[in-house]
Amino acid sequence: MVADSATLLWISVAYLALVLGVSIWGFRKSKTEEDFLAAGRTIGPWVGGAVLAATQISAGTFVGTLGRYYLTGVSWGYGWFGVWAGWVVSAVFVAPKLRKFGALTVADYVGTRFASEHARTLAAALIIVCYSILLTAQFQAIGEIAAAVFGVPPRAAMALLLATTGFYTALGGVRSSSYIEFVQTLVMILALVCAVPVVLSHSGGLTALGEYVGSIEPRVTGWWFTWKEILATGLAFGLGIAAAPYEMTRYYSMRDVATVRYAIGVSMLLQVCIAACVLTLGIGMRGIYPYLPSPDQASSILASTVMSPLLGSLFLIAMLSAIMSTVNSILLVTGGAFAHDLYKRLVNPGASQARLVWVTRISIVVLGIAPFWAAGLKLGDVQAIVVEQAKFIASFFFVPVVVGLNWRRGTKEGAIWSMVVGFLGCLAWTFTGQHTVQQHGIDSVEVGVVLSALAFVVASRLSPPTPDRNLRIFFEE
Amino acid sequence: MGFGWNLYGFFLAALIWLGLYFYWAWRAAGRDRARERDRHGR
Numbered sequence: 001m002v003a004d005s006a007t008l009l010w011i012s013v014a015y016l017a018l019v020l021g022v023s024i025w026g027f028r029k030s031k032t033e034e035d036f037l038a039a040g041r042t043i044g045p046w047v048g049g050a051v052l053a054a055t056q057i058s059a060g061t062f063v064g065t066l067g068r069y070y071l072t073g074v075s076w077g078y079g080w081f082g083v084w085a086g087w088v089v090s091a092v093f094v095a096p097k098l099r100k101f102g103a104l105t106v107a108d109y110v111g112t113r114f115a116s117e118h119a120r121t122l123a124a125a126l127i128i129v130c131y132s133i134l135l136t137a138q139f140q141a142i143g144e145i146a147a148a149v150f151g152v153p154p155r156a157a158m159a160l161l162l163a164t165t166g167f168y169t170a171l172g173g174v175r176s177s178s179y180i181e182f183v184q185t186l187v188m189i190l191a192l193v194c195a196v197p198v199v200l201s202h203s204g205g206l207t208a209l210g211e212y213v214g215s216i217e218p219r220v221t222g223w224w225f226t227w228k229e230i231l232a233t234g235l236a237f238g239l240g241i242a243a244a245p246y247e248m249t250r251y252y253s254m255r256d257v258a259t260v261r262y263a264i265g266v267s268m269l270l271q272v273c274i275a276a277c278v279l280t281l282g283i284g285m286r287g288i289y290p291y292l293p294s295p296d297q298a299s300s301i302l303a304s305t306v307m308s309p310l311l312g313s314l315f316l317i318a319m320l321s322a323i324m325s326t327v328n329s330i331l332l333v334t335g336g337a338f339a340h341d342l343y344k345r346l347v348n349p350g351a352s353q354a355r356l357v358w359v360t361r362i363s364i365v366v367l368g369i370a371p372f373w374a375a376g377l378k379l380g381d382v383q384a385i386v387v388e389q390a391k392f393i394a395s396f397f398f399v400p401v402v403v404g405l406n407w408r409r410g411t412k413e414g415a416i417w418s419m420v421v422g423f424l425g426c427l428a429w430t431f432t433g434q435h436t437v438q439q440h441g442i443d444s445v446e447v448g449v450v451l452s453a454l455a456f457v458v459a460s461r462l463s464p465p466t467p468d469r470n471l472r473i474f475f476e477e
Numbered sequence: 478m479g480f481g482w483n484l485y486g487f488f489l490a491a492l493i494w495l496g497l498y499f500y501w502a503w504r505a506a507g508r509d510r511a512r513e514r515d516r517h518g519r
Contacts, residue, residue, distance in 0.1 A: 074480070074483050074484045074487065075483065077487050078487065080491075081490070081494070084494060088498065091498075091502070206480065207479060207480075209480075210479030210480035210484075211479040214479050214480075221479060221480050221481065221483075221484070222481065222483065223483065257509060258502075258505070258506040258509055261502040261505055261506065262499075262502055262506075264498075264502075265495070265498050265499050265502050268494070268495060268498060269495055272491045272492075272494075272495060275491070276487075276488060276491070279487075
């Protein structure tokens with residue numbers, strides 16, 4: 001069992017020592033808010049691409065997505081094209097303008113573009129709430145993995161995750177986090193690429209695997225989902241990615257607009273590698289263990305029984321990396337939103353740079369504690385929480401970001417109403433039990449985004465235009 | 478009964494997607510450089 005292996009201990013120690021070293025370097029380099037929240041605008045396309053990929057790839061990918069492939073097979077993979085379509089929308093309509101603007105937080109954009117401190121505060125508050133829920137899912141995931149693989153109490157694993165990730169995020173900010181996430185992405189890719197030949201050799205090769213799995217359940221090698229279901233899922237993921245605050249804040253840290261575009265391409269390249277490997281591993285595990293009680297067990301059984309101690313340890317570290325990188329990005333966004341958009345604007349406008357950096361650090365730690373507590377309550381399964389919060393963020397944020405950056409006539413009234421109506425529309429559709437594709441063919445994110453767009457257009461048309469000085473940076477051409 | 482075109486089609490479509498994206502990013506970077514040159518030339 002990999003869980004008993006000294007190999008895992010040594011790899012973990014080396015990994016955490018590397019993380020600590022990079023964090024201390026980041027700590028020494030972060031003197032101002034721009035250093036801490038935007039890495040001094042120094043991040044290049046390869047590190048930037050790895051950061052964007054690491055932020056998106058979470059516990060859901062290694063546990064939930066691999067489990068989905070185990071259960072449903074190839075057709076689930078086509079949902080990735082929705083994710084990548086979201087990235088393309090971001091690259092064409094969002095990222096270049098945000099990078100040119102060069103602020104520090106996403107709420108900065110809302111406040112400046114719509115000339116409204118109320119819109120900024122609302123955006124910051126909604127981001128903190130939704131991302132705290134996403135953080136809960138990440139804590140829950142580490143708790144479940146630790147309990148399944150090591151028999152460790154979930155609370156202990158959650159506390160360790162908060163202590164390590166909270167510490168290195170608060171210490172080094174975006175600069176060191178970016179290089180740590182670069183390493184974490186490499187670890188994820190290495191572990192997945194090494195796992196594929198092991199699983200294929202256990203299942204007799206790709207052709208034999210396809211024939212065997214197809215004989216057990218033909219829909220795994222054929223079409224489990226209809227095109228309508230794939231499109232609905234892809235749309236939900238794409239809308240979430242195109243305006244995801246934890247991805248958008250990273251654009252600010254990159255060197256220039258061209259770097260951001262290439263970084264998004266690098267991120268998609270890395271995601272294609274990860275998607276192909278996770279797909280093969282999920283179906284491969286179905287060939288080796290066709291009747292697991294839960295599809296979510298496929299990844300932990302893969303690491304603990306199919307792979308050698310060394311590769312199994314690497315795979316577990318990759319799962320840990322996926323969780324840590326997502327937690328790290330969430331903490332940077334929520335900590336930044338609290339310190340930069342709420343504390344600096346509402347509490348202490350005259351705060352010095354050094355004070356703001358320390359308030360961000362303290363916010364990062366404090367905002368990690370509430371989700372840590374909530375994770376113990378088990379509000380839902382990990383994959384469901386991840387998917388639902390993405391729908392809420394898309395519902396209140398897609399329109400003010402994507403439409404707001406490309407339609408001059410959008411106003412602060414439009415932005416505020418679109419966020420409120422989008423959020424409430426998604427909430428109402430979800431809690432009236434009408435959120436599943438199977439029941440009505442309309443997903444809650446589609447309801448949220450459409451209502452948000454209507455509110456944005458109507459309220460903007462009925463209110464005075466935004467002053468030109470606020471629009472100039474976004475509509476230069 | 479085994480894997481069909483939907484598996485291999487996924488990989489092929491992903492490669493085409495990436496190729497088109499990087500071509501667009503490269504063209505966009507060229508346009509940006511030309512615009513910058515024009516701005517400084519004026």
